[in-house]
Amino acid sequence: MSNAGANILHADLDAFYASVEQLLDPSLRGRPIAVGGGVVLAASYEARVFGVHGGMSGYQARKLCPSLLFVAGHFSEYQRLADRVIDVLVDFTPAVERISIDEAFCDVSGAARLFGSPAAIAASIRSRVRTEIGLPISVGIARTKHLAKIASQVAKPDGLVLVEPEYETEFLAPLPVGLIWGVGPVTRGRLADEGIRTIGELAEADPSALQRLLGHAVGSKLGALANNVDQRRVESGRRAKSVGAQSAFGRCAPDPQFIMQVVSHLADRVGGRLRAKHLAGRTITVRVRCTGLRSVTRSITLAAPLSATRTLAEVAADLVASAVGSNGPRIEVTLIGIAVSQLVNERALQLELSLGAHDERSRPGTSAGSGRWSVDHSVDAVRRRFGRDAVGYASVVFSGAGRVPDEFRALAEHDD
DNA sequence: TCTGGGGTCCTAGGACCC
């Protein structure tokens, strides 16, 4: 194993959306700001001092910090600037694994000769991101991905933390278990019930007791992490495993026509994104959330992958109907989501089909002839040229399913 | 506590095959 040393970096932009807004508008610098309105999507560090954090309602945030300034988000700028940050990382090593819009792992074990020690590389990265792009970024360096991620959280804001292999145990021991990736409120609560609050206490816990408490996977993973056995490698070029969209609306009776409108809108979004990535999928899952109840899911796996908007909408509508039906007729629906998984590359699929003796009906993305495939691709092409609203299916154009603007979806920055 | 949306991974049971 060549990773005996601390060669893994975790780079994480600080309060990313809020920092971008402060970069774009200098009058916002040094001030408590929140991106969003009804819900805080991101808060600047000046706002966090008051207890404001991502996920909080705007009302609550304003109560905590009366001088809080709400700003609208600039999604395309977030994507553009974050991509530039990734480009900086790639200048040092091709082994970059991006895990969200604003954070990535790097393995710099092969970069020492060219760029110096991991600590020197991390310092260069931070300085370049600050001077060339204008954003603060924190970096953790350690022997494993997990430790590097914890180190970057400890480094925040705008810091650098290196965990030398011989000090790992001492570094981890006093830290709260919640810093471990994969430990959320439920697991933290269960551990707290056993008197386990720090990673050091976790490391001393009986492994089989942990597995009984948390299940096999979580229990053994946690035991291994607390004792520092993390073999995961940095993987560049990971592929998406599912594509989905959901929409929440107040509460409403499950009126079939309204549901069909929402499902069509979601299918339009998901289908378009699948086709843009040249993907199609065999499994369609819908999620329906009702008042007072947990959400219910229904899924079906088809014989052939699909990406056609109308077919997707039809399959999803059937699944929603069965999910709603199973909860009795007097239920109000508050959210509908659909997702497509078991993805395959459409180009590979087309190749496969052209080699085999399939008839026209098996064309990728359809289950009912090539008409839908052609329509979808024409719509996609028009939208690429003239924008999303230039064209759409009659039942989809309304676009009124959500209060969240489309560019604003997919943004979510919870607490660091 | 549901304020929202897009994901990943794990569990557990059942069907089905050898």
Place this chain on the structure above:
DNA sequence: TCTGGGGTCCTAGGACCC
């Protein structure tokens, strides 16, 4: 027919992450 074991796929739900 029952017994046992192993493997894969599918479905539903849940925890967690950003």
